[in-house]
Amino acid sequence: MTLGAAAAIAAATAMLPVPAVASPPTGPVVAVVLPPAPFEQVMSAPVTGTVARGGGVGLLTAPGADDPVQAAAKALGEAGVALRPVDDPSVVGAELRGSEAPLLVLLVVPAPGRLGRDAATLVLARGPAARLLQGFDEPRGLASATTRRAGLVSTVDLAPTVRAFLGRSAVAGEPGAVIRIEGRAPVDLVERYETVQPLRLPVGLAVLGVALAALVAGIVLLLRPGGGRGLFRLAGMIGLFAVALPVSLLPAVMVRRPSVASVVTIAVLGAAIVAAGARWLGGAEPAAVVAVVAGVGMAVVLLDGLLGWPGMLMPLLGGNSFEGSRFYGLGNGYGGVFLAGAVLAASRLRPWAGLALLLAAGVLAGLPGFGSNFGTSLTLFAAAGLWLAIRVRGRGAWPGLAGAAAAIGGVGAVVVAHRVTGAPTHVTDVLVGAERSGIGELLSVYLRRLNLNLRSTAASPAAWLMVVALPVGTIMAWKRARPFGDGLRHDPAWRDAAVVLGVTSIVAFLVNDTFGVAGMGFVYLSAALVYPALAMRWR
DSSP states (O other): OOHHHHHHHHHHHHTSOOOTTOOOOSSSEEEEEOOOOOHHHHHHSHHHHHHHHHSEEEEEEOSTTOOHHHHHHHHHHHTTOOOEEOSOHHHHHHHHHTOOSEEEEEEEEEOOTTHHHHEEEEEEEEEEHHHHTTOOSSOEEEEOTTTOBTTEEEGGGHHHHHHHHHTOOOOTTOOOOOOEEEEEOOHHHHHHHHHHHHHHHHHHHHHHHHHHHHHHHHHHHHHSSOOOHHHHHHHHHHHHHHHHHHHHHHHHTOSSSOOHHHHHHHHHHHHHHHHHHHHHHHTTOHHHHHHHHHHHHHHHHHHHHHTTSSGGGSOSSSOOTTSSSOOSSOOHHHHHHHHHHHHHHHTTSOHHHHHHHHHHHHHHHHOTTTTOOHHHHHHHHHHHHHHHHHHSOSBTBHHHHHHHHHHHHHHHHHHHHHHHHOOSSHHHHHHHHHHHHOHHHHHHHHHHHHHHHHHHHHTOHHHHHHHHHHHHHHHHHHHTOTTTHHHHHHOHHHHHHHHHHHHHHHHHHHHSSSSHHHHHHHHHHHHHHHHHHHHHHHO
16 A cells, blocks of 8 residues: 555544544543454544554464453453454544553454354554554554564463553463564465365365275275275275375465465375375385375475464364364374374384484474474373383383383473463463462363363264274274284284374373364374375285
């Protein structure tokens, strides 16, 4: 927008009629909720657009499944500020013109449609009203240390922002961080949401459908007598493609402006390339082929983390930065990909090297500045302890004790990292609450999260199918049961990896607040059982 256009809008604001109810603000903080409006309209409307150019505009999300407006009202109430409903934005413009003192202006505008369930638009500005109503050339964006996402802030950031403006001391252990005005308005973020969000359900169902179809087809072929080699080979390749799809879906949404065509094209071609490459790299070892696919998935997740988690902004496999208490880092769906990649890749290493890989993966998954996913981190540490106990057999109890000690040490390191750094993460909030209220707070948080997981799982019959099948697949791996026995007996390390993946996927269901990790663990466990068995038959 040009300077002339900004001046014209500011002039139009100045000429708005002054309602009879308008009066100068009674305090230095002006917090109002306006009628719902699309993001583009908020940036162009006379009052909200002008204030946005005098400060910044961003998307406001709420922890958990809370409504953003209700959560904002609660957060501001904790700072002693009431969020007033105002039907006519011109009332706000008139109030601001009547004030001479420096103000903190917070305009919350609910978004219509799908976006409104996940976020509202927040316009924030600080300073004298006269300067705020002049505006700048372009609206700037909002950011905070809580979300670590340009253009995205959380309702938990509102109270710290108000206290900082009023010069009050921060409340010890209070979640959230002061909102900063920086960068550009999140126009691209809104466009990405509107493109990607409608795809999540159909894409997720398609991936699950392909995985389950490949599993069923493979088992049917393995149980029937005879069968051509080509049919077994085809079923194996479909199974590989199914577990490669989650790998390619992550970069599919990392493009600047994703579209339906680009997402589908990248996902399908990427999965085909990963599956074919795994066949070439794995050579004659069927287990190595599946391990390559899982290892590539782990590598893609790590790359996304090194780039600042652009793929986790709105991944197509569960969770995004608009949901939950964790606004950045490793989501639960790809936490399962990360877990499977670490466990199955460890099977290609010596036992102690595999332990080191699992411990390193657990640290990266849980670090507050990286993965910030304590549930997946805890699951990986459990995998590390179980890994050594299973892989180093016949040497007494010391391998199991050493693995347990390493796992406990890893969990302690991640907990200390969250507490010492004081990073505004969900883990830090829980730790501070536990220090105030005792161990009962930890148990209360866990039970609430478990209840949330059970309710979300109950809403999806396919999810229950995977959760129930996990212990069945784990027992079959342990016993090398038919029809998977030949493939597991051929590679003992692979059988151990399948058992560890199955057990820790069950653990993941109990320690995460969604079934995402367990669900993806089931997908990769199925491939670990079915593909080697099919390969043994076509040979």
